[in-house]
Amino acid sequence: MQQNLLRFTEDIQQTMRANLYERASYLKLLYDQISSGPVIKERYLDIGAAEAVNSMVFGGNFDDIYCVDLKLPKGITASKREGLDIHYIIADAHKLPFTDNSFDLVSMFSVIEHMEDSQLALREAVRVLKEGGELVMQFPNRYFPLDLHTGLINPVFVPIFARKALFTRLGYKNLLDEVEIPRRKEPDQWLKHSAVLLGVGRVLYSADLVPQRVRRIYKLAKRTGLLHVMPLGYLCVYRKA
Numbered sequence: 001m002q003q004n005l006l007r008f009t010e011d012i013q014q015t016m017r018a019n020l021y022e023r024a025s026y027l028k029l030l031y032d033q034i035s036s037g038p039v040i041k042e043r044y045l046d047i048g049a050a051e052a053v054n055s056m057v058f059g060g061n062f063d064d065i066y067c068v069d070l071k072l073p074k075g076i077t078a079s080k081r082e083g084l085d086i087h088y089i090i091a092d093a094h095k096l097p098f099t100d101n102s103f104d105l106v107s108m109f110s111v112i113e114h115m116e117d118s119q120l121a122l123r124e125a126v127r128v129l130k131e132g133g134e135l136v137m138q139f140p141n142r143y144f145p146l147d148l149h150t151g152l153i154n155p156v157f158v159p160i161f162a163r164k165a166l167f168t169r170l171g172y173k174n175l176l177d178e179v180e181i182p183r184r185k186e187p188d189q190w191l192k193h194s195a196v197l198l199g200v201g202r203v204l205y206s207a208d209l210v211p212q213r214v215r216r217i218y219k220l221a222k223r224t225g226l227l228h229v230m231p232l233g234y235l236c237v238y239r240k241a
Contacts, residue, residue: 027203038132048069058107096128109138110138184200199236201236
């Protein structure tokens with residue numbers, strides 16, 4: 001059983017890696033439905049940029065693109081990619097190495113749930129935004145039945161007293177320590193004194209962007225409208241007050 005679960009997790013990770021550009025393009029379309037973006041498009045920051053795929057999709061119209069992560073991803077060796085100026089910086093999202101009011105757009109994709117202090121990371125993101133600049137953030141639905149990182153049952157639905165024993169037995173002990181997904185409205189509360197919510201998009205990827213072995217079930221859930229009630233995640237857009 002454990003081996004089957006680990007293979008399922010690997011299927012999820014492989015599917016995600018194979019469709020990075022398609023996922024980024026979908027999120028950009030969702031973002032465009034909420035906002036046309038900042039009026040001035042000079043500097044863009046992507047926090048938790050990883051391979052910088054989201055950075056390139058969202059930063060295409062910006063003069064300068066800055067990427068921040070804890071380590072330099074494999075394969076990224078230059079600041080120039082596909083004709084764009086990309087500056088990759090190793091830094092902690094809790095303490096960004098930028099002055100106040102530095103960027104017109106800041107993004108955080110699948111990042112906030114991995115932060116040690118989510119509120120501090122969001123405050124930092126807004127701090128480096130220019131007045132009127134925008135923060136776009138995507139994160140999983142805390143109450144989706146499955147954990148989207150592994151394919152296991154969502155730990156939220158497992159009684160607290162049984163979580164550690166269950167996930168340790170299944171070989172996913174670190175899952176409980178590494179991911180803390182916020183409730184949908186928690187970021188709104190954390191940012192209520194510094195940013196205004198412009199809109200929220202439900203993340204509903206097309207079926208070809210989910211693992212093959214669950215694609216049939218996913219299509220059914222989408223066709224019946226279940227995913228509209230319980231989306232995979234959310235994309236929230238804020239404007240700095």
